[in-house]
Amino acid sequence: MTRDEAFFEFLCRMGDNTLVLGHRVSEWCGHAPVLEEDIALANTALDLIGQTQMWLGLAAEIEGDGRSADDLAMLRDAWDFRNVLLAEQPNGDFGQTMMRQYLFDQYHLLMLQALAGSSDERVAGIAAKSVKEVAYHVERSRDTVVGLGDGTSESHRRMQAALDLLYPYVGEMFESDAVDAAMEEAGIAPDPASLRDAYDAALTQTMAEATLTLPDSRFAHSGGRTGFRHTEHLGHMLTQMQWLQRAYPGATW
Amino acid sequence: MKPTEAQIWDWLDQVPDPEIPVISVVDLGIVRDVAWQDDTLEVAVTPTYSGCPATSVISMDIETALRDRGVEQIRIRTQIAPPWTTDWLSDKGRAKLEAYGIAPPSPAGGPEKCPHCGSADVVRVSQFGSTPCKAHWRCNACLEPFDYFKCI
Secondary structure, three states: OOHHHHHHHHHHHHHHHHHHHHHHHHOOOOOOOOHHHHHHHHHHHHHHHHHHHHHHHHHHHHHOOOOOHHHHHHHOOHHHOOOOHHHHOOOOOHHHHHHHHHHHHHHHHHHHHHHOOOOOHHHHHHHHHHHHHHHHHHHHHHHHHHHHHOOOHHHHHHHHHHHHHHHHHOHHHHOOOHHHHHHHHOOOOOOHHHHHHHHHHHHHHHHHHOOOOOOOOOOOOOOOOOOOOOOHHHHHHHHHHOHHHHHOOOOOO | OOOOHHHHHHHHOOOEOOOOOOOEOOOOOOEEEEEEEOOEEEEEEOOOOOOOOHHHHHHHHHHHHHHHOOOOOEEEEEOOOOOOOHHHOOHHHHHHHHHHOEEOOOOOOOOOOOOOOOOOOEEEEEOOOOOOOEEEEEEOOOOOEEEEEOOO
8 A cells, every 4th residue: 555545545534524424414404403403413514515525625636546526425335435434324313413423523623633733734724624613513512412411311311322322433433554554654644543532531521511321331333434344324325415426427517 | 907916906805705795705804815927817715614605606706706807817726724714804894794783703702792782691592503604692682683703
């Protein structure tokens, strides 16, 4: 694996996380429990899709194969996606969506803060831009997790169930492999494992405020960020997200 | 004869933001640079939020405005670093926002006062509003809802 091949993989991981989660969140548009939450979810999705254009745009440039960000988003199949499994998990109820969002946002914030100091100025530029938006995402998802966790007995029960369901997808965000080693050596990106302590500290504090109990087991599903084994949910999502380009190849506005 | 860069800035200050038409794209601080490169005018534009759908409309509006004034060769360059900040909003823009009913950004993290009645007794409804750059607030004195331009 050359440095540029590793760089391309890394950029797809960043861009596919924001693309897949952004699409998932956009599925709420018009369906959220109240209008303000609907608008907030749509805004979050929009930020994530905007960030995707920057990450996948740079990925396409590094690849140098004539593909565009749109080609990468709309014309790859499930096995070529590099998002973490957490991002592709179904929305469930509103509480489950917000738990997924918080678990991701907290990681995303730490990763982007580190990337703002990247040796590659394009990566640093995208991260510096994105981190301002993500600071708002995490503020809202954290507040919502605390509000619903420490809410009624029904909302508490649902948030605990969401945490129990999604926590086994947390570990994958902090895995390291040869791609990460190459990025760390080049000073482009941190080793994800190095972010885990700060993440755990934030999570422990948030869940204590939310009166929720973190599962004891650190068992982690994996296979998304390497593309080795996505969950069945990604393929179903792509049939919707990519439908237009598949049915009408090359269609433009 | 090529128009001067000062003249170009003046023209761009007449191009309204498509979402908040009371302020110009220059007031918003998204035009970062204007420079002639031989016979081509290069305008550097920075997006407010990375997914803001107004960005492409803004680039089109800038191009149209310059073409209408006889500039033929235009290149719009998107520049993301340094990232846009609400510190770049002009004082004129801030005053116009408030007169329009949108509270201008404040480093304190919330509006100083209600843009309708001036009361400082305001409460946040949602961190997100009608566009990516705004949050949704309400005044406890006049009970009117209003947009707050988020500080980033």
